[in-house]
Amino acid sequence: xxxxxxxxxxxxxxxxxxxxxxxxxxxxxxxxxxxxxxxxxxxxxxxxxxxxxxxxxxxxxxxxxxxxxxxxxxxxxxxxxxxxxxxxxxxxxxxxxxxxxxxxxxxxxxxxxxxxxxxxxxxxxxxxxxxxxxxxxxxxxxxxxxxxxxxxxxxxxxxxxxxxxxxxxxxxxxxxxxxxxxxxxxxxxxxx
Numbered sequence: 001x002x003x004x005x006x007x008x009x010x011x012x013x014x015x016x017x018x019x020x021x022x023x024x025x026x027x028x029x030x031x032x033x034x035x036x037x038x039x040x041x042x043x044x045x046x047x048x049x050x051x052x053x054x055x056x057x058x059x060x061x062x063x064x065x066x067x068x069x070x071x072x073x074x075x076x077x078x079x080x081x082x083x084x085x086x087x088x089x090x091x092x093x094x095x096x097x098x099x100x101x102x103x104x105x106x107x108x109x110x111x112x113x114x115x116x117x118x119x120x121x122x123x124x125x126x127x128x129x130x131x132x133x134x135x136x137x138x139x140x141x142x143x144x145x146x147x148x149x150x151x152x153x154x155x156x157x158x159x160x161x162x163x164x165x166x167x168x169x170x171x172x173x174x175x176x177x178x179x180x181x182x183x184x185x186x187x188x189x190x191x192x
Contacts, residue, residue: 012056013059017035017059017060018031018032018035020063020064021035021063023146024067024142030070034063034066034070035063037066038062038063038066039059041062042059071143071161071162072161091178096110126188129188133179133180133183133184134146136179137179137180140172141172141179142176143162145176145177147162148173155170
């Protein structure tokens with residue numbers, strides 16, 4: 001591969017890779033840095049590229065590894081555990097009953113509602129809303145949520161990558177799902 005092909009990589013894949021990085025980090029400067037690091041790593045490793053996958057797939061794999069490294073360096077696990085612990089009572093009061101006998105049941109206004117199954121989904125509009133909802137998640141919840149529901153990784157792999165215990169992982173994913181459901185209902189499914 002030569003410099004000309006590298007220029008083609010940037011033209012062909014920079015926006016695509018940036019979109020992935022932004023979705024997974026929720027921070028534009030970080031996403032830009034990760035994409036830049038991806039291209040630099042690809043340049044360094046271009047002799048090892050055997051062409052068994054497309055360049056796009058190869059670059060995406062490099063980017064995903066960069067994102068994992070980014071979160072490891074930020075000790076996401078510790079921040080996630082601290083976040084879960086420090087916000088537990090607030091989270092429970094916001095979504096669930098706290099009275100004796102009702103504890104753990106949904107509050108009436110936060111209970112899951114039926115979504116219009118016939119609702120015509122405009123993909124680009126929906127993904128804008130989805131991205132916005134992910135952007136509203138507390139930063140500590142994003143890596144596990146994205147890995148599970150957008151990258152479809154299994155819990156064991158996510159726990160290993162993010163250095164989480166199984167119980168912390170499930171607490172993080174549960175909380176993220178509740179917040180995402182509330183956001184998607186408000187902004188997409190139940191929008192008038």
